[in-house]
Amino acid sequence: MIILFVGDVVSTAGCEFLRKKLPEIKKKYNVDFCIVNGENSAQGNGILPQSANHIFTSGADLITTGNHVLRRNEIHSMLEEEHTPVLRPQNMHRTVPGKGVYISEKKGMRLGVANIMGSVYMDSVSNPFDCADSILEFFRKENVKNILIDFHAEATAEKRAMGFYLDSRVSAVLGTHTHVQTADEQILPGGTAYITDAGMTGVTHSVLGVKIECATQKMRTGMPVKFENPEGECSMGCVIVETDNKTGRAVRIERLFIS
Numbered sequence: 549m550i551i552l553f554v555g556d557v558v559s560t561a562g563c564e565f566l567r568k569k570l571p572e573i574k575k576k577y578n579v580d581f582c583i584v585n586g587e588n589s590a591q592g593n594g595i596l597p598q599s600a601n602h603i604f605t606s607g608a609d610l611i612t613t614g615n616h617v618l619r620r621n622e623i624h625s626m627l628e629e630e631h632t633p634v635l636r637p638q639n640m641h642r643t644v645p646g647k648g649v650y651i652s653e654k655k656g657m658r659l660g661v662a663n664i665m666g667s668v669y670m671d672s673v674s675n676p677f678d679c680a681d682s683i684l685e686f687f688r689k690e691n692v693k694n695i696l697i698d699f700h701a702e703a704t705a706e707k708r709a710m711g712f713y714l715d716s717r718v719s720a721v722l723g724t725h726t727h728v729q730t731a732d733e734q735i736l737p738g739g740t741a742y743i744t745d746a747g748m749t750g751v752t753h754s755v756l757g758v759k760i761e762c763a764t765q766k767m768r769t770g771m772p773v774k775f776e777n778p779e780g781e782c783s784m785g786c787v788i789v790e791t792d793n794k795t796g797r798a799v800r801i802e803r804l805f806i807s
Contacts, residue, residue, distance in 0.1 A: 549657050549694055549793045550577060553722050554584040554608070555729065555785040558750030558757030559777035560591045563599055566749055567606040569784055569806050574607055577788050581652060581659050585698060585724045585746070586634075587613035588757060591777055594619030597626050600634055609652055611635065612663045614700035614725055615671050618644065637665035637700060639679035649683055651692055657793055660692035666701025666710075666725075676701070677713055684717055693719075693796035696789070700725045704744050711742040719791045719798050722746050727756040729785035729805060739797030747785015751778045752807065783807040 552574060557566055566584065574582060586608075589599035594616050600623070603611055610633040617623065617636045626632055627646030638648025648663045662683045665673050673679075680697065687695055695718040699710050707723040714721050716738025723730070729747030736742050748757060755763035759778045766773040783806060790800040 549659065549791045550580050551659065551696060551720070551789045551791070552577065552579040552582045553696070553698075553720075553746055553787045553789065554582070554749055555746035556585045556587060556614075556724055556727055556748050556757075557589045557603065558727070558748055559588065561777065561779055561782055562748075562750035562757065563589055563602045563606070565782035565784060566603065570607040573786070573804070573806065579788075580655060580657060581610070582608050583610045583612060583661060583696065583698070584608040585613065585700075586611040587616045587700075590620055593775070595623050595634075596620050597622055600626060609633065609654070610650060610661055612661065612698040612700075612724070613637070614663075615665060617646075635661065635663040637663050637673065638683060639664055639674040639676055649686060651690060658692055658694065660687040660690070660695040661698070662695070663698045663700065664710075666699065666703060666706045668701065668703035668706045670702050676706075676710065680710065680714060684714075694791050694793065695796060696720045696722065699723050702726065707744050711736060711740065715740040719796045720789045720801070722787055722789075729803065731803070733787065733801045733803045735798050735801060739795075741789045741798035741801035743787055743801065743803060746787050747805065749784040749786075750782055751780045752783045753780055754778050781807070
């Protein structure tokens with residue numbers, strides 16, 4: 549099974565670049581499943597039904613998110629739709645709309661995807677490690693071997709710890725949230741593909757997809773600043789993971805940076 553995972557898509561510019569590049573990447577790598585983190589795909593912040601639909605029609609099979617998923621009220625009803633594969637972190641409070649796990653089926657193959665949020669330097673959530681154990685129990689009962697975790701977290705140490713915690717139990721643990729692609733892609737000793745952060749899809753000359761002057765002003769002065777998304781040349785951070793479909797173990801991970 550060949551899985552393409554695309555790092556956080558930011559704003560309209562990121563959505564348009566995704567649409568431009570995704571079909572050729574899927575064809576080149578013979579991708580079976582495509583997962584895109586879209587939590588900031590709406591202009592400004594958050595995710596809207598329009599930006600989610602744009603990602604799906606560009607070629608994604610499933611959308612994961614993170615701590616910004618609830619910023620736009622319009623997405624709440626879409627998160628509740630049973631057959632719409634837009635996930636929010638599973639370890640958010642039980643009253644939050646939506647779900648954090650999904651089983652996707654295609655070409656006679658099944659892929660379990662879960663969205664989990666870290667607890668270090670992040671909004672309050674239930675323990676991500678305990679959450680992961682519960683998710684794996686669900687997938688075990690459903691007899692799903694191929695499992696991918698989008699671990700949306702700030703601290704690199706927490707991401708590394710989660711990777712080793714789930715090693716041999718899932719196909720891949722792929723980090724998101726920090727928007728900076730890391731160069732530590734690897735297959736862990738137990739057969740789990742890992743990277744600390746898959747990167748970002750959006751304007752290259754920006755601060756994590758925000759106008760440079762906005763981010764700089766906030767950090768320099770400490771005053772509230774309305775963040776704006778810039779225009780300009782874009783790039784895409786993504787990862788290819790290949791698994792043994794029978795065992796779910798990763799046999800390859802490749803980091804891609806598309807500009």
